[in-house]
Amino acid sequence: MEQRKPISTIRMRKMKQEGIPISVVTAYDYPSAKLAEEAGVDVLLVGDSLGNVVLGYESTLPVTIDDMVYHTRAVTRAVSTSFVVADMPFNTYHGSIDTTLSHAGRLMQEGRAKAVKMEGGKEIAAAVAACTSAGIPVMGHLGLTPQSVYQIGGYLIQGKTEQQAKKLLEDAQALEEAGAFSIVLELLTDEVAAYISSRLSIPTIGIGAGAGCDGQVLVFHDLLQYGSGSAPKKFVKTYANLGEQIRSGLAEYVKDVKTKQFPAQEHSFKGDGKVIDQLYGSSGSRGN
Numbered sequence: 001m002e003q004r005k006p007i008s009t010i011r012m013r014k015m016k017q018e019g020i021p022i023s024v025v026t027a028y029d030y031p032s033a034k035l036a037e038e039a040g041v042d043v044l045l046v047g048d049s050l051g052n053v054v055l056g057y058e059s060t061l062p063v064t065i066d067d068m069v070y071h072t073r074a075v076t077r078a079v080s081t082s083f084v085v086a087d088m089p090f091n092t093y094h095g096s097i098d099t100t101l102s103h104a105g106r107l108m109q110e111g112r113a114k115a116v117k118m119e120g121g122k123e124i125a126a127a128v129a130a131c132t133s134a135g136i137p138v139m140g141h142l143g144l145t146p147q148s149v150y151q152i153g154g155y156l157i158q159g160k161t162e163q164q165a166k167k168l169l170e171d172a173q174a175l176e177e178a179g180a181f182s183i184v185l186e187l188l189t190d191e192v193a194a195y196i197s198s199r200l201s202i203p204t205i206g207i208g209a210g211a212g213c214d215g216q217v218l219v220f221h222d223l224l225q226y227g228s229g230s231a232p233k234k235f236v237k238t239y240a241n242l243g244e245q246i247r248s249g250l251a252e253y254v255k256d257v258k259t260k261q262f263p264a265q266e267h268s269f270k271g272d273g274k275v276i277d278q279l280y281g282s283s284g285s286r287g288n
Contacts, residue, residue, distance in 0.1 A: 007042050007083040009181040016203040022215025028054050028071045032220045033078035046072045048087040053221050060146045063089045072111030086113035090147045097130045104136045119145035121171020125178040132179030140175035144187035159192035172196050185209040208235030
């Protein structure tokens with residue numbers, strides 16, 4: 001089998017030019033990242049969605065830069081070829097440029113990410129330009145931006161009006177001009193996402209944005225149904241139901257423990273009889 005070469009920003013742009021779709025999975029820890037890379041995933045996104053998926057928050061807003069560094073470091077330890085992008089969490093890149101560079105630098109130095117991701121359009125172009133000038137690759141994120149969900153008014157499909165569509169294109173072009181190497185398009189109408197993708201030289205990564213994007217991203221826990229009680233999403237395809245298998249396995253374990261079927265003889269270790277007798281006396285006087 002031919003050894004896979006590490007994915008880079010240059011390689012991703014070339015994939016767009018050649019019409020090769022880019023596969024992206026959002027992962028948050030070592031084992032999921034390891035499995036994703038072994039499966040051939042091109043890009044691993046350490047998303048601040050870990051707030052909802054892993055940490056149990058109602059939104060991404062409580063996620064801190066320390067959370068992101070911790071989880072990014074776990075993911076990067078698992079991979080050698082997949083390209084790792086880390087989310088800049090809420091309120092870490094809308095202040096001064098120095099503060100933005102400090103937070104992005106932590107994700108690169110401490111987390112060992114290859115790039116960072118920021119939500120927003122023209123309003124963050126200066127921050128994107130500053131990071132790229134400092135040697136920090138930036139992935140943009142337009143459409144449904146979870147960090148602004150309360151301002152947007154909920155998890156609503158974007159690009160449904162002419163005004164929205166025009167602004168989305170302008171924002172995408174502003175991000176490209178600022179130096180972004182790619183842009184995530186989330187919950188856009190298919191037509192708008194495809195049009196934006198055709199107008200950019202950098203790749204777009206869709207999530208709920210149709211097949212016209214240059215790549216697709218899904219959350220590890222969504223596509224494998226690894227979790228409990230998550231609401232079904234129209235844009236997610238289930239490739240395995242790990243949640244049901246895990247639940248069933250755990251229930252069987254509980255049953256075996258309660259009925260003393262586990263551990264059985266094959267799961268136990270026996271000591272040397274002479275040593276046991278020296279420690280505890282003859283076998284007849286040993287306690288349980």
